[in-house]
Amino acid sequence: MSAPAMLVHLLLEQLARHPLPRIPETAAVMEDPLQVAAFADSGKDQGILNYIYLFHSLMSAALIAPGDVVLDLACGPANQLLRHARLHPDAHFIGMDASARMLELAEQNLREAGVHNVSLQQGDMTRLDGMAAAGTDVVTCTMSLHHLADSTALQHCTQQIARILRPQGGVYLADFGRLKRRATQRFFAYDRMDLQSPAFTADFLNSLQAAFSLTELQQAAAVLASAPACYYTALAPFMVVLRSTPRRAIDPGLQQRAQAAYQQLIPGEQRDLCNLLRWFRPGGLRLPDGLMLTGG
């Protein structure tokens, strides 16, 4: 990412007064083969989102305890789920998505990776049919809330999360936030267009335009008993994270798996991950206490 250009855009965000109007995704449930394939590839090894998935798994590492049942909402092709499942081999994960095509890819992805602590089910994140009340320990969701039609659907989603979580349950909800300038949205969508497919670039821009505002996300999260803190990237909410307080300590096994995953990134991805950590730091989001990444 071009740091000076990004800084200019972030500073110009300060001068703009209001978030842009939201433009909802036209195809909320992702079934288009080209779009699905482009998105799935972006999360594979050295794909453009690979380091972001590790970032979210590390940031949520202290929420997931051994024996937990974890629901990953709108799991898509399971790229995030794979990261979570490898980091927590002693927890059970359920991946839910409304798209049959995404779930087919997810199943293939998990089979090829030889991961056995994940099951998949088709479902709508505003209903969570088939999920028992107070039966889930943790709910995670990455880059998907903006697919919901409007803030009412967003509230239905968080009400359902509140319904299925156990009393001491935790959440980690991460998404893009609504920016104030079309030019900033275009900057982020196009900045790495030489490294991503045209379908992914178009999808990225749609996602930024469909992102909820900080206020909408915070209002929807207010129904959650665990009262997650809301964090966002400094100067503008390009990315937003709602995270509950830790539910476990980082033990040596978890530290070792996290460090190994970090070491497997190529140097450019390690740099991107460290930059993202720095970008979130002024807003207060940090790696869980006791988790350290070294080398690289």
Ligand SMILES: C[S@@+](CC[C@H](N)C(=O)[O-])C[C@H]1O[C@@H](n2cnc3c(N)ncnc32)[C@H](O)[C@@H]1O
């Ligand atoms: C951009 S993808 C993100 C996938 C995954 N969470 C990730 O981070 O890689 C958004 C996903 O949300 C799914 N989706 C959209 N609306 C949904 C809904 N109402 N219920 C469940 N899944 C939905 C889409 O099918 C798609 O797989």
